[in-house]
Structures are given as C-alpha cells and as structure tokens.
Amino acid sequence: MVEGLVFTASGPLANAEVIAYPDFTSLAARQNGIASTPGEKPGSFAMNLPPGRYFFTAQGEAGEERYFSYHGMNPITIDQDFRWLPFFTVPDRPVSHETGRQGVGGQVRYRGMPLDKGIVSVYSLQDKYFRGMGLLTNSLDADGRFWFDLEPGGYVIVARHRRQGSDMGPLKKGDLFCYPPANPVEVKENSASLIDIPCYPRDDLDDFLVDDRLDPRGRRETQRRGSSYHKKEMRDAEGIPETLAAGPAKITGKVVDRAGQPIAGLYVTAYPADEFPLFQMFVLRLISRHMATTGSDGLFSLDLPAGGYYLVAREKLGMAPERHEFYGLYEGGANHAVSAEAGKTRDNIVITVDRIMP
Amino acid sequence: MTPASIKILILLFLIFLPLSSRAGETLTDRVIDADTVWQGEILIDGVVVVARKATLTIAPGSIIRFRRADRNRDGIGDAELRVLGRLVAEGEAGRPILFASAETNPAPADWSYVLIFSSGQKNSLAHCRFQHAFSGLQVHFSTASVRDCVFEQNREGMRFGRAVLDIRDSLFTGNDIGVRFTRMEGPASLIGNRITGNRIGVFLVPSGQNIMDFFEPDRGDKVWNTGRLTITGNDIYNNYWYNLNLGEKQFWDLDIAGNWWGATDAAAVRQTIFDKSRDQALGSALIEPMSPAPNRPEKTPEKTNDIP
Numbered sequence: 001m002v003e004g005l006v007f008t009a010s011g012p013l014a015n016a017e018v019i020a021y022p023d024f025t026s027l028a029a030r031q032n033g034i035a036s037t038p039g040e041k042p043g044s045f046a047m048n049l050p051p052g053r054y055f056f057t058a059q060g061e062a063g064e065e066r067y068f069s070y071h072g073m074n075p076i077t078i079d080q081d082f083r084w085l086p087f088f089t090v091p092d093r094p095v096s097h098e099t100g101r102q103g104v105g106g107q108v109r110y111r112g113m114p115l116d117k118g119i120v121s122v123y124s125l126q127d128k129y130f131r132g133m134g135l136l137t138n139s140l141d142a143d144g145r146f147w148f149d150l151e152p153g154g155y156v157i158v159a160r161h162r163r164q165g166s167d168m169g170p171l172k173k174g175d176l177f178c179y180p181p182a183n184p185v186e187v188k189e190n191s192a193s194l195i196d197i198p199c200y201p202r203d204d205l206d207d208f209l210v211d212d213r214l215d216p217r218g219r220r221e222t223q224r225r226g227s228s229y230h231k232k233e234m235r236d237a238e239g240i241p242e243t244l245a246a247g248p249a250k251i252t253g254k255v256v257d258r259a260g261q262p263i264a265g266l267y268v269t270a271y272p273a274d275e276f277p278l279f280q281m282f283v284l285r286l287i288s289r290h291m292a293t294t295g296s297d298g299l300f301s302l303d304l305p306a307g308g309y310y311l312v313a314r315e316k317l318g319m320a321p322e323r324h325e326f327y328g329l330y331e332g333g334a335n336h337a338v339s340a341e342a343g344k345t346r347d348n349i350v351i352t353v354d355r356i357m358p
Numbered sequence: 359m360t361p362a363s364i365k366i367l368i369l370l371f372l373i374f375l376p377l378s379s380r381a382g383e384t385l386t387d388r389v390i391d392a393d394t395v396w397q398g399e400i401l402i403d404g405v406v407v408v409a410r411k412a413t414l415t416i417a418p419g420s421i422i423r424f425r426r427a428d429r430n431r432d433g434i435g436d437a438e439l440r441v442l443g444r445l446v447a448e449g450e451a452g453r454p455i456l457f458a459s460a461e462t463n464p465a466p467a468d469w470s471y472v473l474i475f476s477s478g479q480k481n482s483l484a485h486c487r488f489q490h491a492f493s494g495l496q497v498h499f500s501t502a503s504v505r506d507c508v509f510e511q512n513r514e515g516m517r518f519g520r521a522v523l524d525i526r527d528s529l530f531t532g533n534d535i536g537v538r539f540t541r542m543e544g545p546a547s548l549i550g551n552r553i554t555g556n557r558i559g560v561f562l563v564p565s566g567q568n569i570m571d572f573f574e575p576d577r578g579d580k581v582w583n584t585g586r587l588t589i590t591g592n593d594i595y596n597n598y599w600y601n602l603n604l605g606e607k608q609f610w611d612l613d614i615a616g617n618w619w620g621a622t623d624a625a626a627v628r629q630t631i632f633d634k635s636r637d638q639a640l641g642s643a644l645i646e647p648m649s650p651a652p653n654r655p656e657k658t659p660e661k662t663n664d665i666p
C-alpha cells in the first residue's frame with residue numbers, strides 16, 4: 001500500500017492523482033501508468049501496487065492552473081511494506097519553441113524567484129535515473145538562466161540547488177530539486193526550446209508553503225525561515241545569455257576507426273585545456289558545453305571560443321566510458337590538445353576510436 | 359625468383375618491420391603511431407603515448423627509465439608511458455623489464471605511471487618491475503593481464519578502476535598503498551599475489567563521482583564486489599597501517615575470503631582491517647573462510663635486491 005499527500009505551495013491539492021509508471025519511457029508517453037484513488041482528506045491518495053520499481057508523478061488542477069510533480073526519489077522500489085510518499089507540485093508550463101539558435105534555454109525559479117546559483121543538467125532519454133552530471137551540466141547565471149547547444153532530439157532537464165557545500169553529493173533537506181513538468185524536452189532543428197523550471201525543496205514542507213497558508217497540520221506560518229535566494233522581480237525568459245554566444249574559432253575534422261573508416265553518430269567534445277596544460281584523466285570529467293556529432297562521413301565541426309582544447313570522441317556522454325563503447329582521444333600530440341585561434345578554423349583533425357575493453 | 363620480386367619482398371619486409379628504438383635513446387613528448395619494439399635501455403623525458411593503432415612491444419631485459427620533471431608543480435614527476443593502443447611487456451624470469459626512475463637518488467613519485475587508458479586491445483605485462491613511480495601501473499577502461507610483476511617503492515603499486523583486469527602472482531611491497539581500486543567496478547581479479555610491507559596493502563574506494571541527490575544504489579542481495587572484484591588466494595600481511603582499508607563511502611559488504619592475512623586468529627586479522635568494525639558508516643570485509651597458511655610461499659620473492 002502506498003499513501004501520501006500532494007501539495008501545491010498553497011496547500012493540499014484536492015483531487016490530485018498520483019500515477020506509477022513501470023519505466024521512464026512509459027512516463028514520457030503517459031502510458032501504462034497505474035493511477036491512485038483519492039484519499040479521505042484533500043490532497044491525500046492511496047494505491048495498491050505490485051512489488052517493483054516505479055516512476056511516480058502527481059498531477060492536478062487548482063483554479064486555472066495545472067500542477068505536476070516528478071518525485072525526486074524516482075525510481076522508487078515498492079515492496080510489501082507500507083510506503084508514505086509526499087509530493088510537492090509545481091505549475092505545469094509548456095515548452096515554447098522559437099526559431100533561432102538550436103538548443104534548450106530558460107530560467108530556474110523557486111517560489112517565483114530566479115535562483116542566483118545552482119546547476120542544471122541535460123540527460124539522454126536512455127539515462128535510467130537522471131542523476132549525476134548527465135550529458136552536459138552548466139552552472140546557472142546570476143539570474144537563474146542557462147543555455148545548452150544540443151542536437152535535435154529529446155532530453156530530460158533537471159536543475160539542482162544546494163544551500164551549502166559543493167555541487168556534488170546527495171541533496172539534503174531543503175536543497176532544491178527542479179524538474180520541469182515539460183520533460184522530456186524536444187529540441188527541434190534551428191529552434192530554441194525555452195522552458196521555465198520551477199523547484200521544490202527536498203523534505204521541507206514548511207519552506208515550500210507560501211506565507212500564511214494553512215498547512216495540513218493546522219499551523220499557519222507567518223515567519224518564514226531565512227532564505228538565501230535573492231528577492232528579485234520575476235522576469236520572463238528572454239533569450240540566451242550573451243556570455244554563451246558562440247565563440248569565433250572553429251575546429252573541424254573526422255572520426256575514424258583503426259582501419260581508417262569513418263564512424264558516424266559519435267559525440268565529439270572539447271574540454272578546455274588552457275587551465276590544465278598537462279593532460280590528466282580528470283579533465284574528461286569536467287563540464288564542457290562544446291559538443292558536436294559526426295555525420296555519416298565521420299566529419300564534425302565545433303564552434304567555440306579561441307583557446308586550447310582536449311578532444312574526445314565517443315558514443316555516450318555524461319558517464320564513464322563503457323565496455324565496448326567507441327572511444328578515442330585526439331592523438332596529434334602527446335597532450336591530446338588542439339589549439340584554436342580566433343577567427344580561424346583548425347581543420348583536418350583526425351580522432352581514431354576503438355571499441356574499448358575487449 | 360627474379361631480382362625484381364626479391365626487391366619487392368625486401369621492400370615489403372622493411373615496410374612491415376616494426377620500428378625499433380635504439381638502446382640508450384632518449385624519448386621526449388611524442389606519439390608512437392606505428393608498431394614499435396623497445397629493447398635495451400630507453401630514457402623517457404616527458405610523456406610518450408602509444409597511439410590507438412600501434413602496439414609497443416618491450417623486449418625481456420629492457421630497462422625503461424623516467425627522468426623527473428614537474429611541469430605542473432603538483433609534486434609528482436610528469437614522465438609517463440600512456441597506452442591507448444596496445445602494450446606487450448613480457449619479460450622473463452631472470453630477465454625482467456624494469457620501469458624505474460632515472461634519478462641518481464630515486465624516490466617515490468619521481469615519475470607518473472605506465473597508464474593503459476581506454477585501450478581497445480588486450481594488453482599484457484609479465485615479469486615487469488615498477489619502482490619509484492606515483493603509480494607503477496594504472497589501468498582504466500581497458501583490458502590487461504599482469505603476471506609475475508613486482509611493484510615496489512612507489513606511492514601506489516597499482517591503481518585501477520573500470521577495467522577487465524587480471525593480476526596474478528605479483529609482489530607489492532614498500533609502497534605507500536599496494537593496490538588501489540578506485541571505482542569498485544572492474545571486473546578485476548586479484549589472485550595469488552603477495553602484498554606486504556606497504557603502509558596500506560589493499561585500498562578499496564567506490565567511485566562516488568556520479569552520486570547526486572536521492573541516490574539509492576541497487577544493492578540487490580549480493581555482496582558489493584560480486585562480479586566487480588575477485589580477491590582471493592593472496593597473501594596480504596604485515597602492511598603497517600592496514601592490510602585492507604575500505605575507503606570513504608564504501609558502504610557495502612565485500613567478499614574477501616580465501617586470503618592469508620599473516621595469522622590464523624580472525625580477531626587478530628580484523629585488527630589489521632579498516633571496515634565497519636572501525637567506522638559504522640562503512641561496509642564489512644567478509645574475510646572468512648581465511649587461508650590457514652600462505653597461499654603462494656614459493657612465488658613472488660620478498661627480496662628484490664637483484665633488480666638491476
């Protein structure tokens with residue numbers, strides 16, 4: 001038996017529906033889900049589920065607004081024991097697509113206010129858990145904005161804000177988990193997909209409920225706990241931060257196997273080399289926003305700011321290299337680095353890949 | 359056979375003959391991009407990369423020395439042999455291959471390591487000796503076999519992570535850490551080795567690099583190292599801090615049965631292991647049944663003063 005409560009920031013969400021999906025593919029398609037039945041109190045629900053792992057969502061309407069929640073513990077293992085699951089829902093807003101630079105951008109907010117720090121990650125739909133650094137991870141700018149250049153396709157976007165400490169490690173009570181209801185987000189050719197990402201705090205109902213709202217325990221909060229977030233005016237997402245504009249340099253080349261045959265469909269990622277003049281493995285775990293994919297002829301082209309870059313070609317991104325995956329470093333020098341000059345194209349770069357760990 | 363066909367045969371022979379480095383040659387930063395054989399003495403002063411298309415074969419009795427230089431000032435010598443292609447370093451009993459510092463007064467971390475990284479081929483090392491490196495040998499995202507090797511006076515004897523790796527009949531002694539497994543993924547086997555005289559004999563650390571929010575690892579009903587690390591039939595004793603140390607965030611129980619720990623009393627052996635018994639946040643090392651006597655007394659000599 002699974003029971004719980006579903007909240008908006010204004011209190012319990014009456015007539016909310018919780019759905020358990022057997023996998024994320026089903027969740028993305030909104031198919032094969034098992035729906036809850038309403039409980040006795042507003043916002044409460046109950047459901048009987050066979051033992052297994054599920055992706056849980058909650059949804060409902062209040063006034064003119066639709067609300068949605070993706071549980072941060074997903075996938076959750078359900079066994080024979082009783083399980084209590086609370087859900088914090090956020091406004092369900094669609095993605096807007098605008099002709100222009102291809103990728104995903106937007107703004108991350110909590111309680112309507114832009115976050116002034118935090119990280120946002122992009123995950124492949126094949127990712128099982130949407131944790132870690134994903135395909136790409138960027139820091140939010142001071143207005144909570146972000147941008148990723150991405151190839152057309154579907155992606156899951158998740159932002160996180162930790163009140164203390166580094167950008168790594170498990171979220172703690174009060175840290176913000178930000179999963180846009182529009183996930184998975186579709187990137188279209190020559191189009192910007194713009195989203196607003198609302199957040200909720202892990203395990204902290206007091207902080208989630210807005211001032212002077214009655215919580216289900218009958219308490220009226222008038223003194224909110226201190227918040228580290230800037231109280232800025234709400235602003236609509238309006239384009240891409242200037243600092244993320246494409247740089248003036250270009251690197252082009254080809255990815256081949258050991259026999260010299262071109263390999264299509266690989267990711268080529270450029271990692272900044274100027275800060276780390278000697279190649280070390282940890283460099284490949286750093287964040288890079290400079291990525292391209294190889295065409296059927298194995299060719300790739302990277303637009304990036306002038307500078308030195310370590311180049312890697314591989315089948316997958318965001319995780320450590322996997323057995324039998326195509327993988328290769330640039331081998332034009334012992335340091336694996338390529339220097340790209342402003343206003344110029346560094347061409348004829350060849351990266352040889354192999355299926356690793358035979 | 360006509361003179362013309364003989365010329366063609368000679369030409370083909372020369373084309374496909376692996377390149378050979380001369381004894382005493384000094385190699386600075388470079389990429390080896392064709393099959394190459396090293397024999398005699400080679401001095402490395404920088405980073406030498408074996409490209410993905412190349413095989414580097416090192417002949418028995420060869421001596422590979424690394425000159426100390428610390429360009430990034432991290433306290434570790436930069437000189438390194440980095441293998442993206444294939445390494446065949448198969449010495450022989452009595453004719454080992456030596457990887458060592460070129461300094462007059464050598465010290466641990468004079469040079470970085472022999473690194474096998476993201477290789478797409480099967481690498482083989484036998485009867486090799488590694489001295490005064492940061493790590494004698496590191497293997498990551500690669501497949502390798504290590505037999506009858508000696509790792510001594512290094513900061514770490516061996517370090518490896520996700521790798522298809524088989525380490526047998528080797529000696530790890532006089533290192534700060536004998537064997538360091540950094541990701542607990544493998545699949546790696548550590549069988550029939552002698553690990554003694556290090557500060558820490560075996561150090562097991564999970565990756566943790568992708569552990570973020572709401573992380574709840576799928577532990578199943580098996581001990582954590584099942585399918586990731588087989589560690590049995592080894593003699594792990596007289597390491598002066600711990601014979602076995604579970605690193606931070608190594609929360610899960612590990613099967614470490616079938617090893618000799620220098621004693622038959624399990625309580626005494628546990629005094630040499632850092633696990634849940636000393637830190638409740640860690641998993642337990644399941645060491646029983648233990649070997650009642652050394653597994654390989656005839657193998658892997660402790661004295662290594664016969665190194666050239």
